[in-house]
Amino acid sequence: MVDFTLEPKAVLDGFDKIWNSTRLRELTELAAVAVSVPKDGAVALNQKLKAAYGRNVPAAGESFIGKGNTRVMSFAKDQFMILFDHAAHSGIPIVEKKLGNTGYYVEQTNNWVFLELSGPQARAALERVCPVNTHVDKFTVNRAERTNIEHMGTVLCRTGDDTFLIMSASSTAGSFLHALETSMDYVSQ
Amino acid sequence: MIINHPLLGPRDSSEFYHLGDATLIDRPNREDVNAAEAFYEYLYVRDNPAGKYCELWYHEQGDRSWLVVTRDTTTHEISEVKLASDEARARGRSV
Known part of the structure; x- marks a missing residue:
């Protein structure tokens, strides 16, 4: 029997470049859980969400930072x-503890690559792609x-004055990074 | 081309998938006596106007909503954008 152990590895191996x-860097220890609001279940879910993170479900296109440095983002x-910060592969148990069965949950942690683009050239780089x-x-x-971003589905969130959280599918993370790196190369010439 | 999404505001058309005539909302009842003729018209017959035209657009790279977009085919001017779900409810096709 082959003697080996598997070790977790970041999608882009912890990419970090200035x-x-x-600066463009990979955020390696984020968990993500998608939540759908059940039909006629908005009141119950909002009560739990407010108790756990401090606010109601944001409007589509908005996000907020709640308790425990948790970001709640709504796109639809x-x-x-x-x-939220969490090194394990599954975030659902954490969310279930806080929201109970008031929402429908889908694990997203390993589906996405999380990048942070920050600095004075961030907007210029995004404008290109x-x-x-x-x-x-x-x-x-x-x-x-x-x-x-180019042809790849993306989540874009402005997290600070010149700071953006950028998410895309982990399966095409290499191509996605290439698009952003190339754009940064052009705007920083 | 910019589509002014009812929930999300102005969005680039590259985020959308264009399906076509919004009459596709009005799917015939397959149990009607004239269902064959109705489905023939539903699938193949289009007015194809030079001017204002109601179309279905899908926000595939966005919130995954279907929209009914009223667009002038001669100028590409968009005069109205509605959620297809609202439009379907207004036509009595959804709850």
């Missing part, structure tokens, strides 16, 4: 995602959108 003062009516208007007055802090 162009002048703009009656659907949202919960992101993403159709969302990231102007400071339009894409305000905590705004969260599903969109595309």
Whole structure:
């Protein structure tokens, strides 16, 4: 019998690169759980969500940071995602403890690659590859959108003045990183 | 082309998938006596106007909603955007 052990590895091996003062890095220890609001279940779910994280379900396109540095993002009516620091592969047990059976949960942790783009060239790099208007007055802090970067499905969330959380499918993470890296190379020349 | 999504605001058309004529909402009842003729018209017969046209667009790279977009086919001007679910309810096709 072959003697080996499996070790967890980040999707992009913990990518981290700085162009002048703009940084692109992989966030490696985030868990993600998608939540759907059951029909006629919004009141019960909102009560639990408010108790656990401090606010009701955000409107589509909005997000907030709740207790425990948890980000709750909504991209569509009656659907949202919960992101939180957690090294394990499954986030559902954590969410179930807080929200009980008031929502429908789908594990998303290993489905996505999480990147953070931060710095003065972040918007310029996004403008080249993403159709969302990231102007400071339009894409305000905590705004969260599903969109595309080049041909790849993306979640884009503004988490700070010049900081963006960027998510895409882990299966195409290499191509996704290439698109962002190439854009950063161009705008930093 | 920018589509002003009813929930999400202005979004680039590259996020959407275009299906076609919004009359597809009005699927005939297969048990009607004239179902064959109704389905022939439903599937194949289009007005194809040069001007205002109601179309179905799917926000595939966004919130996965279906929209009814009223677009002028001669200018691409979009005059109205509604959620297809609201439109279907208004036509008595959904609860």
